[in-house]
Amino acid sequence: MTNSILIKGVALDERCQDVLIVDNVIEKIGDSIVFEAHKVIDGSGKTLIPGFVNMHTHAAMTLMRGIGEDMHLKEWLYKKIWPIEKKLDDELVYWGTKLAALEMIKSGTTCFNDQYWNLDAAVKASAEMGIRSVQPFVILDLGDKSKWSKIKEECYSAWERSKLWGPRNRFAIGIHSPYSVSEEMLVWGTNFARERGLLVHIHVSETEGENRDSVDLHGVSPTKYLDRVGVLGPDIIAAHCLWMDDEDIEIFSKRDVKVVHNINSNLKIASGYRFRYNEFRDAGVTVTLGTDGCASSNNLDMIETMKTTALVQKAWREDPTAMPLDELLNLATKNGGLALGINCGEVKEGYLADLSIIDTNSIAFTPNINFKANLVYSANSSCVDTVICDGKVLMEGRRVDGEREILDNVNRLYKKLL
């Protein structure tokens, strides 16, 4: 017997409709659906949207929320983050990822693209929480040849183990960045992924200094260097991409590289803010949004990410019509699905049932003249009432099973990192 959910009379595309989910797919959308569903959800006073796709995060960094504030990047990395990361173990990453998944579910995110350590623990946590994820094995050698054989061996082994993962968690390759990974391993990792049809998640041109260093070392920008060594292609998810010239954007367009913009992190550590969204869009590049990890951006809230993204685009372009609401919402939903090659991010028949139900019976939606404007500019994530992922209800009336246990365990464990 397959699972089924009928959402009755929920606002969708400016009118109330019924939505039927069978198994993990949106089976039917219509004015009055008659079906004996296992579960019926009353959608009155609520609006249905696709679940958000958080395209760049380091999930278990929830453990380090607020650990290094108002600091310069190098001090932050050397004195705070790297010493702490040496203390990570499976138990910490498991509970840190559980907290991240909980936080994402409570703010309407149904899928995330991770990049962190202790992969098996992260996948176990994600799988138990019911959220969809792409989980990479991370390659980071800092130019040290002696690490290569161990990295390769571990990568093969992780790939083998990933065959036992459930359907919602997909294996990928994470290449930290062109500046922290040798050319040999960049190429090896990309080829490993291509031979198996996997995505590659990589940081590109996050800071101006990174670009300067690339020119010093390779004679060209990170993008041109990555293209020269054959890394770029439609399977590449490039995070940040803040410092891109016209030629770089043209290369991304030609290679169909996917881009993740992470504005809160970029602002907070002062990496930059002039993300060239219009130029990427006009070149046909798929642009998506991410929160980055909680060590740099402090939360995993995609509604807040949408708001800051649009505000900063309007301001730096000196154009209040920049980043209109329809485009903005697509970046946070549909484009994430496109970039990951997952059939999610839209409320349409045949799509995966990865959905959020927004409660509009609140101050933030009063008056409710413009739902999208209210969602992005007026509300915060406490407006997310119900979350369905892969056809299963993960949150209803803001209650998620096991929330208390997760907070208690993180509060017990994080002190090991200090």
Next chain:
Amino acid sequence: MTNSILIKGVALDERCQDVLIVDNVIEKIGDSIVFEAHKVIDGSGKTLIPGFVNMHTHAAMTLMRGIGEDMHLKEWLYKKIWPIEKKLDDELVYWGTKLAALEMIKSGTTCFNDQYWNLDAAVKASAEMGIRSVQPFVILDLGDKSKWSKIKEECYSAWERSKLWGPRNRFAIGIHSPYSVSEEMLVWGTNFARERGLLVHIHVSETEGENRDSVDLHGVSPTKYLDRVGVLGPDIIAAHCLWMDDEDIEIFSKRDVKVVHNINSNLKIASGYRFRYNEFRDAGVTVTLGTDGCASSNNLDMIETMKTTALVQKAWREDPTAMPLDELLNLATKNGGLALGINCGEVKEGYLADLSIIDTNSIAFTPNINFKANLVYSANSSCVDTVICDGKVLMEGRRVDGEREILDNVNRLYKKLL
């Protein structure tokens, strides 16, 4: 019999203490206060902070939330805001201000500096809600001499009526801006205020265009023009001040003018983002924060305002140490009290009991390594559990009396504006 509240074991300055409120004042802060209070609040798992002071808003514009999105400023003003404002009446402003006060209470704001029409209706709403406010009579003549006698007459009459207002609502003069009010009325309004010890609330240098126009018309910047005609002084609350050169800042410093920064509104309508906080601070100018009205910034959330303020300061100054947390929190609390000459904005014995209690038993505060970082960068306003203003509990466990009635009335009435 005076009112008294004892808050037991609440986190304050990084340890748990008791706080006793008698009448409307913080009477005592100590480790273990024994007192037969009328009301005892359990502060365990919670942190006490001063209520926020929202230093620039147009409260009843909650009615226009989301009414004009992604539009150029002139189109927005001429096609949306001004035609709509002609339809305002006392009933609309009353319920719009009620909604604004409700929204502010629910996000931890206990005092706001307003500037809008239908003054008596706004004051009635604020007084009923129990929030503290400064409510100006607004002067706006668009250079039309024929309006002067009516404006003066109405101002005298409003001033007389204000003597019957309760203690929490203070009368002030609102002069819309140097570009929309004749020199004669600028001077008249300022003198009217000075003769009576009132504050003056004015928009200054919100856009680059305003500065250009001022140079064309007066030969100097808005600040230099206002100084030349004798308007500037310690009673002036100047909103925006985005386009200020070193001389302008020096003049503000010399005249002790108070400044309100409204980042979300500035970003959204693309007025600018390079607010010169460090320069104002170093010149000894009192800088405060505001949300602006909901027609431009969509909500009245001071936690969000703090977050965007800090992120944008760090980014445009290219310095992640810019706007440290302690300074940021002062801008949103203590500096507002200083600017308004109200003994609020600090949790100290002898100060007004205008307080918020934050629930830290949640995802946003897990782990709670750094409360201030979690409040600003991780949480949203749903973390505000209890709000006390003028010694009275306005919200407890996120419940405010009459919330449903306010939403229903706004939903019934806003259509009159469309």
